[in-house]
Amino acid sequence: MGTSLADLAEDRPVVDVAVGVLIDGDGRFLLTSRPEGKVYAGYWEFPGGKLEAGETVEQALRRELHEELGITIGAAVPWRIELVDYPHARVKLNFCKVFAWSGDFEMRERQSMSWQTLPVAEQPVLPGTVPVLQWFAEERGFTGATHAG
């Protein structure tokens, strides 16, 4: 039996990522654009980043959102997990809802931020972000396209 490309893809290590879905008092959620110099630069996503050794998802999320946005989050409520195979990596996205934070938003990586509801007006949206919009649609009884393009 030979090894197919698919088998090799399955063997790629999984990179754990903590992703924050910040929701404000009006039910809007925060999207940020990926900074220059990263893969998918300019694409809109939920803020977050990779876990460092020994970190829990919540710890990584608290660190990343402080580093990237200057805020300190309260509790991170685990929502859903998604596995995405990109050409550059195989990522496990640990999405958490966040309803409380303190501090003023600062775009420390010169990214942009945008509070959105459905349908999302910003584009392009990162492929790994699209399912989250669908989960919101299901939760909120929203029908129709969740985002442009």
Ligand SMILES: Nc1nc2c([nH]c(=O)n2[C@H]2C[C@H](O)[C@@H](COP(=O)(O)OP(=O)(O)OP(=O)(O)O)O2)c(=O)[nH]1
């Ligand atoms: N933050 C975030 N990442 C996402 C989302 N959807 C999605 O597929 N990803 C992917 C893109 C990247 O492959 C990975 C996150 O890695 P990253 O490069 O942003 O993480 P990082 O800030 O730790 O980056 P670095 O230190 O390596 O520069 O997860 C999302 O909604 N938010």
